[in-house]
Amino acid sequence: xxxxxxxxxxxxxxxxxxxxxxxxxxxxxxxxxxxxxxxxxxxxxxxxxxxxxxxxxxxxxxxxxxxxxxxxxxxxxxxxxxxxxxxxxxxxxxxxxxxxxxxxxxxxxxxxxxxxxxxxxxxxxxxxxxxxxxxxxxxxxxxxxxxxxxxxxxxxxxxxxxxxxxxxxxxxxxxxxxxxxxxxxxxxxxxxxxxxxxxxxxxxxxxxxxxxxxxxxxx
Ligand SMILES: Nc1nc2c(ncn2[C@@H]2O[C@H](COP(=O)(O)OP(=O)(O)OP(=O)(O)O)[C@@H](O)[C@H]2O)c(=O)[nH]1
Ligand SMILES: [Mg+2]
Numbered sequence: 173x174x175x176x177x178x179x180x181x182x183x184x185x186x187x188x189x190x191x192x193x194x195x196x197x198x199x200x201x202x203x204x205x206x207x208x209x210x211x212x213x214x215x216x217x218x219x220x221x222x223x224x225x226x227x228x229x230x231x232x233x234x235x236x237x238x239x240x241x242x243x244x245x246x247x248x249x250x251x252x253x254x255x256x257x258x259x260x261x262x263x264x265x266x267x268x269x270x271x272x273x274x275x276x277x278x279x280x281x282x283x284x285x286x287x288x289x290x291x292x293x294x295x296x297x298x299x300x301x302x303x304x305x306x307x308x309x310x311x312x313x314x315x316x317x318x319x320x321x322x323x324x325x326x327x328x329x330x331x332x333x334x335x336x337x338x339x340x341x342x343x344x345x346x347x348x349x350x351x352x353x354x355x356x357x358x359x360x361x362x363x364x365x366x367x368x369x370x371x372x373x374x375x376x377x378x379x380x381x382x383x384x385x386x387x388x389x390x391x
Contacts, residue, residue, distance in 0.1 A: 179263055180389060181263045181264060181385050181388045181389050182385060183378075183381045183382060183385050185251050185263065185264070185385070186227060186228055186229070186381050187229075188251045188252060188253065189230070189251070189252040189253075190228040190230060190233055190249050190250065190251055190252060190266075191249065191250060191251075191252045192233065192234075192247060192248070192249055193248045193249070193250055193256070193265075194247070194248040195245035195246070195247050195248075196245050196246040196247075196248070196288075197244075197245045197288070198284075198288060199288065199291050199292065199295075202246070202292075202296070203248065205296070205297050205298040206261050206298065207250070207261050207262050207263060207264050207265055207298065208263075208264045208265075208298055208300040208387070208388045208390075209248075209264070209265045209266075209267050209296065209298050209299045209300060210264060210265070210266050210267065210299075210300060210301050210302075210303070210384050210387060210388060211246075211266075211267040211269055211292070211293070211299055211301075211302045211303070212224060212266070212267065212268055212269060212302075212303050212305060213269050213272075213289065213293065213302055213303070213304050213305065213319060214269075214271060214272075214304055214305030214306065214307075214316070214335075215240075215271050215272060215273035215274070215305075215307070215310075215313065215315060215316065216240030216241055216270075216271030216272065216273050216274055216275045217238075217239075217240035217242075217271060217307075218271065218305045218306065218307050218335055218336075219305060219307070219335040219336055219371055220234075220243065220268055220269060220271065220305055221234035221235060221236045221242065221243055221268050222234075222236045222335075222371040222372075223303075223305065223333070223335060223369060223371050223380075224249060224266055224268050225371065226369075226371035226374060226377055227266070227377060227380065227381060227384075228249070228266075233249060234247060234249065234268045239276050240271060240273075240274055240275045240276055241270075241271065241274075241275025241276045241277040241282070243268055243269065243270050243271065244270050244277070244281070244285055245270065245285070245288075246267055246268070246269055246270075246288065246289075246292055247267065247268040247269075248265050248266075248267055249265065249266045249267075249268065250262035250264070250265050250266075251263070251264075263388070264300075264384075264388040266384075267292075267299075269289050269292070270285040270286070270288065270289055272286050272289055272315055272319065273313070273315045290319075290322060293319070293322060293323060293326065293328060294322055294323075294325070294326035294328065295326075299328060300329070300387050300388055300390070301329050301330065301331065301383075301384070301387035301388075302323060302328055302329070302330040302331075303330070303331055303332075303333045303380070303384075304316065304319060304320065304323075304330050304331070304332050304333070305333050305334075305335045306332055306333070306334055306335065306352065307334075307335055307336055308334045308335060308336050308337045308339060308340045308344075308345070308348060308368070309336065309339050309340055311348065311351070311352065312332075312352065312355055312356075320356065320359055320362065323361050324359050324360050324361045324362070326361075327360075327361055328361060329361055329363065329387070330361055330362060330363065331362070331363035331365065331366075331367065331383065332352055332356060332362070332363075332366045332367070333366075333367045333368075333369055333376075333380065334348060334349070334352065334366060334367065334368045334369065335369055335370070335371070336370060336371075336372070337368050337369060337370045337373075337375060337376070338370040338372050338373045338375070345368050348368075349366045349368060352366045353365075353366055363383075367379055367380055367383065
């Protein structure tokens with residue numbers, strides 16, 4: 173184990189500036205496996221890019237849009253201040269993913285990036301945790317179930333994060349968490365806690381930051 177690997181990651185990391193380092197349009201363009209990667213997956217428009225921006229408190233970092241299909245590559249974000257040369261690697265990377273399900277883009281392109289999402293999720297050694305985002309208004313859909321099954325099969329640790337909780341009644345949140353937990357309780361790779369967030373209102377972000385830090389530290 174070198175000095176870098178023994179560095180303990182803390183939530184202070186989220187108060188630094190973060191930068192975009194690479195957009196990956198196909199598996200062969202992935203960076204060499206190194207720092208732990210934490211990925212954000214979910215249906216198009218569920219709020220993946222917005223959640224990354226909210227986590228690092230930088231509105232324009234990941235591009236967001238009302239039109240589903242905004243993110244079309246695996247976009248890598250890391251804390252600033254690491255050269256990436258030699259042992260000076262960032263302690264972790266957040267990976268924003270294209271959405272699955274539907275998108276305002278030609279079918280060929282959508283098929284291409286859906287394949288990229290699935291290949292990355294099942295085949296990346298340094299992928300430490302996947303946050304699967306579920307819109308609080310819609311709950312788990314068939315396409316989400318497909319992704320959860322893939323992650324179970326590949327034994328990739330994942331946790332469900334409800335998004336856009338500001339769009340439902342406050343009283344509905346605990347009920348939705350409970351319903352979602354019931355749906356995933358038999359899934360072997362699912363973390364048995366469901367997080368509820370609103371990027372818009374800044375809710376649930378500290379819990380998610382703490383969870384990410386634990387995952388990146390290998391916990
Ligand atoms: N009300 C509300 N709107 C949100 C929230 N998070 C995201 N949105 C909106 O939802 C839309 C989609 O957000 P994105 O972050 O671009 O979603 P995405 O999952 O990255 O979408 P793709 O890259 O297209 O797959 C945007 O119009 C956001 O402003 C939230 O917490 N509350
Ligand atoms: Mg996006």
